[in-house]
Amino acid sequence: MSHKILVIADHHDGQLLDATGRAVTCAADIGGDIDVLVLAHDGQAIADAAATLAGVSGVHLIDNAANEHPMAAVLAPQIVAFADNGGYSHVLGPNTTFGKDLMPRVAALADVAMVTDVMAVHGPYEFDRPIYAGNAITTVRAPEAQTLVASVRCASYGAAEKTGSASVAAATVEAELPSHTRFVGLEQAESDRPDLQTAPKVISGGRGVGSEENFRIVYDFADKIGAAVGASRAAVDAGYVPNDMQVGQTGKIISPELYMCFGISGAIQHLAGIKDAGTIVAINKDPEAPIFELADIGLVGDLFEIIPALDAAVS
């Protein structure tokens, strides 16, 4: 049987997010016809961007003012109606906070189980997923008789190339949209730095950095080498940096080519976020810090001396 896979697009500020392309790569591993569904308001540009993703056959755009801000309770009934009409065997979303919020609601409306964080595909219904903060990997088999709803662990997949030219069609669905959930606002940290989730280089700071002011040297060094900036939970909790910079089990799971962390001890919850990094470099003044067990390159020392020296060395 050939499969028909629907990938739900994640987008922000009128831009298609890279996470969507990663979910498409996972869909290609499952095999079958791949469509992308864009739910947006004024979403033509987003749909056009999705159409360039290699491997995508068709892009469907449900354009509706109600879809301006993604709210699971509003989007889920539209997705279920669209997937039903289209006879899709699989509905995938990325495991961004958008997908984490949305996909279980889609699954429950369809009354099917869901697989969270697909990291490898063994067959159309058999996948690997991490449990216990990635300290164990479990292979699961989902029932074939029902639509498979899953989120894709973006860190495990590269984004599909932008060499495609799929068709884009406007779509409408019959679905009752609730008014019980209203968007109030979004407070975004302003940053011109590369996106933490997709940047090839990430520099992170932990509690060892000591203050919001001290984080400046981390930012400056990151800017010098063109890296995104991340942080441990302790640094976020202490107010040094905003929450969207947290890396780890309950923050962002990332897979940069280079991950350099300063003043982070290496708690398992933090390590869960960086296991797929290419090269992990740890700088910590405590030679016993657990981060050194995982790091590819470790350097014991005071970050306040090492960062300026690194800065000078790469200038």
Next chain:
Amino acid sequence: MKILVSVKRAIDYNVRIQVAPDGSGVVKNGVKHSMNPFDEIAVEQAIRWKEDGTASEVVAVAIGDDAVAEQLRTALAFGCDRAIHVKTDDEIQPLTAARVFKALAERESPDLFLMGKQAIDDDANQTGQMTAAKLNWPQATFASKIELADGTAEVTREIDTGLETLSVDLPAVVTVDLRLNEPRYLKLPNIMKAKKKPIEALVFDELEVAAATPIETVTTKAPPKRAGGIMVETVDELVAKLKEKSLI
């Protein structure tokens, strides 16, 4: 206002997980279990509202075998008024948990159902959203701030792009994130008092709930080990290594 809060028993977050060599799963026997940390935050929040008069009753709910009673006692020691233990020896996946929680919500008619955003064992991050969908209630996930008003809640959510605020009508399901609060340490008198509080036991049949078709576990293995790393002594050495790999 009446609040339901779900409590899950999970391996303690400080434990180093061991995977059974035969692929059957994670070793759980003789390993310390405690309340899922996110659920502790949910319980703490509910109790703070009870203490400031916002909430009139807080009911802790759990699904699982007899051992789960231990975490319900902990919730009662936090200050929950009573608990409901839906008993089963089967492993419960999120869709089934959501069916049970829907039945409990219909029975108890809370104004708010608080849950953890994810359980740190299975990391599914599904149950709250699924419960909300089943009830046709609003959901606000990953909450770092919740303000209750008359018939609505304004919830600040930690999302990839920053902090989003939603306003939802009550009743609603809200799942909580780490930064909502810091749970208190339990005091002995409260632990003693909790022993006298009621835990009602129920089974699936009494709630007219059937388990969903499960996702099967084929095998569980340890993650691939990263190749051993090296230590360098100086910044110059570090920079040389990074240049070698064309990383800077």
